[in-house]
Structures are given as C-alpha cells and as structure tokens.
Amino acid sequence: MTDLTAKPASTPTSTPDATPASTPDTSGRMYPEETGFAVLQEIRDAALEYLSDDVVDFLEGGAGAETNLRANRGAFERWAIKTRPMSGVSRPQTATEFLGIPLASPILTAPFGGDGLFHEDGHLAVARANAACGTASMVPEAGTFSYEQVADTAPAAARIAQLHPFDHFEASAERAKKAGYTTLCVTVDCSTAGFRVRNRTNRFNPDLSYFGGNRDGVDTPQVAEMFERLLGLDTPAWDWARLAEATERCAMPWIAKGILTAEAAERAIEAGASALVVSNHGGRQLDPAPASIDALPEVAEVAAGRVHIALDSGVRSGSDIFTALALGADVVLIGRLAVYGLAAAGEHGVRRTIELLTEELSTIMMLAGRATVGEITADDLVRRPR
Template identity: 80%
Template sequence: MTDLTSTPPAAPGEMYPQETGFAVLDEIRDAALEQLSPEVVDYLEGGAGTEATLRANRGAFGRWAIKPRPMSGVSGPDTGTEFLGLPLSAPVLTAPFGGDGLFHDGGQIAVARANAACGTASIVPEAGTFSYERVAEAAPAAARIAQLHPFEHFEVSAERARRAGYTTLCVTVDCSTAGFRVRNRTNRFSPDLAYFAGNQDGVGTPQVAEMFERLLGLSTPSWDWGRLAEATSRCALPWIAKGVLTADAAEQAIAAGAAALVVSNHGGRQLDPAPASLDALPEVAAAAAGRVPIALDSGVRTGSDIFTALALGADAVLIGRLAAYGLAAAGEEGVRRTIELLTEELRTVMMLAGTASVSDIDANCLTERPR
C-alpha cells in the first residue's frame, strides 16, 4: 500500500521534497470527495437554510491578517498545549461528527487512532457508527471526551462514557432540533441509521429511530440550562458546552457548571443565518474572562486559521469537516496526515509571526483587513 504520510528528504537543489502522498490539505479534500457518493458529499459539505452561515464561517477568517515579525529570533516554535488538563501536541481536537461510517469503514476508530499517533484528542460522538467503548478500546489515549445530547437518556449515556474511561463530557447545546438542511431534503437523503447507532445498544438508551425522532421533531420537549445543570451535577465528569455564540450563553453555561466552552455554530448546519463562530469568539472570550478554557469550532481549514482563532481568544480548535475529509480520503492515515499538515503550517506561521509558543499568540499578532 502506498505510504500517504511519509515525506522523503529533499534532493539537492529541490525547494520542496517530492511528496509520495498528500502534500497539502486541498489534495486530501479532493481525494475525499472523489470517494463519496454525491448525496454523502452534500451531507458533508452542506449547511442549513441558504448556507449563509456556512459561507460566513470562512469569510470571517478572511477579515484578519497575521502580522509578520521579521528578525524575531524565533525558531522551532512549540505547538504543544493542554485543554482541560488533556495534553495536546497541537491545539487541535477532532469534532464529534456522527455517521462516520458513511465516510470510511474505520469511522471514529480510525480518527481516534490518528489522534493518538499525533498526540491530539477525539471528541467521540453519541450518534456515531461505533460505540464509546469500541473507540476507547481502540485508542484510549485519544478517546477522552464523549459527546452527548441533552435528552432523557443523558445520565445513562454519561455513566456509560465514564465506565468506558472518558474523563470529560461534551454536551451539544445548540441542537434542540436539527437544522433545516436544504441539500439533504432535496436529495431525500435517508442513510442507513446503523451508521448513527453505535451507542444505541445499552440498557436505558433509546433506539436510534427514536433518537432521531426526538432530534427532528419540532414538538419534542427541549431542555433549558436549569435542567442541564441538574443532570450534569449528578454526573461524575466535568462537561463542555458546545454551541455557544453569545456572551449570554457563555454566562449561562458557566453558571450551569460548564468546565469549558466551544464557540460553534455546528459548522453552519443548525441556525441559518447565524453569527460566524470566529466573529462570536471575542465576545464569548470576554464573557468567560479566563474562568474556563474555550475552543473554536466551525470554519477552520488551515494552520493560519488555528493561529487566528488562538489570537482572538481560543485555547484550541475543533476540526470536523477537515477530519472527515482525511477519513474519507485514506482512513486513519488520511486523518493523521491532515493533523500533520495543520501542525506543520501552524508551526511555520508561528515562526514567521515571531511566536515561540501558543501562549505567545494574542490579538497583537493580528490586524483587520480594510473592508
């Protein structure tokens, strides 16, 4: 099998080595989209409504430029950090995208193994193809955070994750119902629910069809912060609130006991139009005021995007579509190469911006582009 990750040394006179595999992230995305059926491509690439939020996520990064710092003396910058006590070789975690078996047979098991190889971490989805237990058994060092939804079975799922070795929960708070996803509706997209049913085999957990009925139903009773606070107070694990876009939501989440926040609009797949995650980040960071760590999700595509997010107040980023591209392109090797390329570009940007460590990256490193 072709090695998709190794890079031979450059020959004399070559500016760049002749890659045997993926040289840039766009090659991974292209390879991924070639592997997938058109309806799965739309499921992966699409957003809600007119996809204004999807476009805004990328547009927000384009409004910032990174200031070069020539002759800084910085070499070999350190991308290492930690998030909620979890050591990371780079400020990157993979987002909890479900239906992962649609993209590759290895699914989140392959994602977690790639994270383990790279020294990063997975947020393992509740609606994934493989159970919390199977992913944790395959890559215990990386499968440390379990994602779940605030439904009636919350405490059963939380205890199951704890027993499987997870140290943190990630609660998706922006999904009281699924977004109005036009591409999926147009395609009459109806995948085999087995791709989403990895965790639907324990006592007290709903069948996957029931879970989707709750998720898609507009009349399903939804939780509020008070009910979430009560449920999480009975769990033995700290939890992250994923889906925070305003100062008010940040305050509510922290008051409810959240140990960290994820600034996210669900990759543009929920409310549309909604604020771009990067645009919301400074407001949320100011509201949090250092009380809890913050991750940025939605729209990250490059190492310079990671730098920009850190400069505006994030402690780490989540990658969803990027990880899915890697998975679809080449399974575990594709995800690993994705993380390697992101880290390599981040390190390059840090050196050119004169930042020796991620803790040196702040708002002074950025300038707004003229509008």
C-alpha cells in the same frame, strides 16, 4: 419522521491520483504512503473521489441558504496576521493542554456522527490518528462505533465523550465514564436538526446503523427515537437548569458546545461548564447565525480566567488556528477537515491532516515571532480593509 433506512452508496467511484507508492487499508482501498499528501487540498480532492454525491452534500452542506456556511470562511478571511521579521524565534512549540489533556498541537477532532458513511473504520481510525499525533478525539454519541469501541482502540485519545441533552443523558454519561472518558461534551445547540436543504433535496436516507453505535445498553431512546427527537419540533427541550442538575449528578467535567453569545456563555458557566465550544455547528443549524470566529471575542471576554475555550466551524488551515488562538481560543475543533482525511485515507488521512495543520501553524508562529501558542494574542492580528 424522514425514512432513514436506505443505505447511500459511498463506495469509490474512481481511484484518486496518488504517488506511485501506495498501500491498502482494511477496506481494500489503495492509498498514498505517508508522504503522499503534500497539502490539505489533495486530501479533500481524494475524499471527494470516494464519496457519492449525496454523501458529499451531507458533508459539505449547511442549513437554509447556507449563509452561515459561507460566513464562517468569510469571517476568517477578514483577519491578517502581523509578520515580525528578525524575531529570533525558531522551532516554535505547538504543545498545549485542554482540561488537563496534554496536546502536541491545539487540535481536537470534532464529534461528527455517521462516520461509517465516510470510511468503514470511522471514529476508530480518527482516534488512532489522534493518538499518533498526540491530539484528542471528541467521540460522538451518534457515531457508527460505541464509546467503548473507540476507547478500546485508542484510550489515550478517546478522552471526551459527546452527548445530547435528552432523557437518556445520565445513562449515556455513566456509560462513557465506565469506558474511561474523563470529560463530557454536551451539544447544546441541537434541540432539533437544522433545515438542511441539500439533504432534503437529495431525499438523503442513510441507514440508522451509521449513527447507532451507542444504541445498545441505553434503555431509551433507541437510535430511531433519538432521530425522532433531533428531527421533531414538538419534543420537550431541556433548559440550563435541567442540564445543570443532570451534569451535577454525573460528577464529570463537561463542555458546552454551541455557544455564540456572551449571554449563552454566562449561562453555561453558571450551569457548571468547565469549557465552552464557540460553534455554529459548521453552519448546519441556524441560518443565518453569527460566524463562529466573529462570536469568539465576546465569548472569550466572558470566559477569560474562568473556563477553557475551543473554536469550531470554518477552520481550514494553520493560519485559521493561529487566528482563533489570537482571538481567545485555547484549541480548535476540526470537523470537515477530519472527515476529508478519513474519507481520503482512513487513519492515515486524518493523521496527515493533523500533521499538515500543525506544520503550517508552526511555520506561521515562526514568521509571526511567537515561540509558543501561549504567546499568541489579539496583538498579532489586524483587520483587513473592507
């Protein structure tokens, strides 16, 4: 197993450009006031100023030749949204719900691990931002903070606990349930970590504590053993039957994250999943794999009327959210965008990210003549010519 004991530098190398008004957070960084970030690009630019090069590669890199990473963006760009002049639509409503969780906007933050690498408040800040925006967090098992810590800081937003199908699955699920989570998100596409060339080239060795928030109270494996499993090729992998048995004993609704085919969607539903996340892990697992937005229609056809659907990987704008909803998703997950916000300005950065995405989505809905997210359909899209 790769040595994962040396902390990378992730302290600011310089101060990002900001409006004259600024405020410190708990780390001592000075951030723009709430109106400081006008667009998402400014948030990303600020984030990259704070992070060391190896942490940026960990964040932005993908598996293999990063074909899948590029495909996620290219696939979105092949879709255009129809405009509907004089539709009479004003003040579109972005509110929706996902598995009984009310959302002011169809956005969840993805369960990215190692959050303390990007900001010392990690998913505590992410959850607080979601609570302020009326959205929700998927809280990771391999995060810097425990399920309990995140739930305590923002119980309204910390509703979904992510975990892996390893031997300690039921212990982790029980722990999340006691902490107040109502739903599990099972990452099914990570029996081993992807072959991530940038991390290997950088000899990237983050301290395990960044990923070990939930190591206490779980008998086995401890966080180091979890990484042995994620990075090993000879570890026994679960199948759908074993997952179905474990989730039935847990007696909680669960989401299957990492679905890219109709076959996998059907197997997950048969195993008892209440929702599916169409995801290629942000291009970080199998390269090349289908772009998530390309896989969405066939998964949506299988899932229609049976389970909820979320879309993850490649979402970078409000127009991407609209496109995902049109092709069958109920909500989207934001991973890298949330990390940029976190690194740029902690809670405020994540909050501003969600606000800007929601504002852009609302603008596009008005121009496309859709008053609610439930009105958005495939009829709102057209393929761009090659």
